[in-house]
Amino acid sequence: MIVDRNRLPEEIRDLPESCFEIVGAEDIRDEAPKTEAIGFFKDAISRLRKNKLSVIAFWLISLVIVSAIIVPYLTGYSYTAQNVALRNLPPKIPGLEKLGIADGTRILTNRPKDSLREFPADSIVEIVREYRINNVEMVDVKVDYYAYAGVPEGEYHWMGTDYLGRDLCTRLFMGARVSLLIAFFAVVANIIIGVIYGACAGYYGGKVDMLLTHFAEILDGLPYLVVTILFMLLLGSGMLSIVLALTVTGWIGTARLVRAQFYRFKGREYVLAARTLGVKDRALIFRHILPNAIGPVITRAMISIPGAIFSESFLAYIGLGIKPPSPSIGILLSDGQRVLLQYPYQTVFPAVLISVLMVSFNLFANGLRDALDPTQRGEI
Amino acid sequence: MLRYTLSRLGAMLLTMFIIMSLSFWIIRLMPQSIFENPEVAPEVQKLLEAEMHLDKPMWVQYYYFIRDIVTKRDFGRSVKLRPGMDVFKVIATRIKPSMVLNFFSLLLSIPAGIILGTIAALQRNKWPDNLISFLVVIFISVPSFVFGAVLQYTFTFRIPLFPTLYDATAASFGEMFHSLTLPIIALALGPAATIARYLRGELIETLSSEFLLLARTKGLTRAQAVVRHAFRNSLVPIANTIIPMITGIMGGSLVIERIFAVPGMGGQLVESIVVGDHFLTVALLMFYSAISLITIFVVDISYGLIDPRIRVGGGK
Secondary structure: OOOOHHHOOHHHOOOOHHHOOOOOOOOOOOOOOOOOOOOHHHHHHHHHHHOHHHHHHHHHHHHHHHHHHHHHHHOOOOOOOOOHHHOOOOOEOOOHHHHOOOEOEEEEEEEEHHHHHHOOHHHEEEEEEEEEEOOEEEEEEEEEHHHHOOOOOOOOOOOOEOOOOOEHHHHHHHHHHHHHHHHHHHHHHHHHHHHHHHHHHHHHOHHHHHHHHHHHHHHHHOOHHHHHHHHHHHHOOOHHHHHHHHHOOOOHHHHHHHHHHHHHHOOOHHHHHHHHOOOOHHHHHHHHHHHHHHHHHHHHHHHHHHHHHHHHHHHHHOOOOOOOOOOOHHHHHHHHHHOOOOOOHHHHHHHHHHHHHHHHHHHHHHHHHHHHOHHHOOOO | OHHHHHHHHHHHHHHHHHHHHHHHHHHHOOOOOOOOOOOOOHHHHHHHHHHOOOOOOHHHHHHHHHHHHHHHOOOOEOOOOOOOOEHHHHHHHHHHHHHHHHHHHHHHHHHHHHHHHHHHHHOOOOHHHHHHHHHHHHHHHOOHHHHHHHHHHHHHHHOOOOOOOOOOOOOOHHHHHHHHHHHHHHHHHHHHHHHHHHHHHHHHHHHOOHHHHHHHHOOOOHHHHHHHHHHHHHHHHHHHHHHHHHHHHHHHHHHHHHHOOOOOHHHHHHHHHHHOOHHHHHHHHHHHHHHHHHHHHHHHHHHHHHOHHHHHHOOO
């Protein structure tokens, strides 16, 4: 029984408890909640789980990230080791080779029959077709390139090798690592700058807001492409410079979003109450108002990751990004493009990887947006 | 409206000036001499440098740079790719294929996007909508250069319908256009998907509005109601998503031109950066900036025309 005996009148203070009886509240019919309380994030995650596409996208992204971390160690090749004797080998994958796919062979068409002498006997798998053009004996021939290049039995390049004989599988996942790291750091930098900038502009308002907003507006007017190219020129190529170049104007969207959110919430009663209780500016900004903006900010971060991956490969493609021999998905694509018609596999693997990454990130971001902000649900 | 227009114009000119200065300082401070040509005698180099004010301090060079642009609209001359040629003449030699490529990509993407978006909105949550939505996600996500590679491999090598590379010796416009078909398609897929997605959202919102119900109750057929009432209302916001796409298409064309060996401005920009033809680089960057700023300006003005609150209330 919750009775503070000191507050009772003196004459009844020492009576035993059995003399007391609760009057007025006979029995309490409320039930204690049997289920766990569901907070904002738990609710969002449970909604996200129901979106099948987002779940698939999430697992695909995880798969690529895990592969980017471990595959370069598993292949047993270095991503820079060159061996010109092994250049442009087709893919050869253990297991699949018996089925005739990815068995390290290539069909060469329109070869004069005499030229077959330059191939070691064991490298010619079969002669597909024999015919004559202008009295020259011609053949289409299936050649085992691994035997031709003198690769010992049991050595595999799962995705083949490039024009310098480097293992493409190692390079692809090294490249994915580089691209993902650049995207990650660029997005994190953009979010941090954008949140702080937008919070200051939105919270303080007035002259501060005017100055900050005008500055952001001028910066935003600069064309993205031109600014990125200029800053790549200024900073030189390298991971850090790409991150910086993507940050120059990348944070403005986040800043604008956070600022709008601050304008919405800073006049609410709960903020006024907190301020009346003497809460400092910093606590008001970061503890009381900012959490309201966290949903849209997370969504924005997710949506800008594929954008950053694209920008990175775009820069690599036009020769302003990561410099060889460091790989990135963009570098591999642009290397592969040069020999697209002869060795399409060199383009296929990086193209598939970047497409899977971009589609997955977009789908996951859409799912996340719907989960965090159910009012906007349903749009692609 | 005049005041609003003038203020936007002022902002545009200010931005242009900032870009001009940024390009000047960044590109000039790069560790690469403008005349690093062993074939040119040192005395000639000295003379050339004096003529282009390159022997003076940077601030003086900056003054001459700005003065020439403002008073004579003179951006200088190319020094490496086409020595001695006025930069705008150099750009003029490369502008045609780029513009054909960009213009027709936009021209293809608009009707494609509008048709797909309308079908998706009218067939909401049925299989055509699901199919289009799936394609939209693919086209928006996958970079244009991947599409470029896929199209090039499929339609020039496996099924030889189009030439692999741009046909620089084409005699007629038709032949040139034929060799540009694949790059145009590769560039148009992304913008078309963006338009389709946006229009679908807009149309779905309009289709459930009360004035459309009214149009139906007064006896219009579904098609009439959609075309005359819903569609018109959705086109206004669409127009303002299409204009900024021009900038995106021009960026994408930088890479697509490389894949299909189109001798356009994108390739020229990259070349000029690589060899260090500074005046040309600056002029090309200014050209790209100008187009991007003009699109922003057009959008701002059209918003002001459509929604008078914007121009009265100012930026906030």
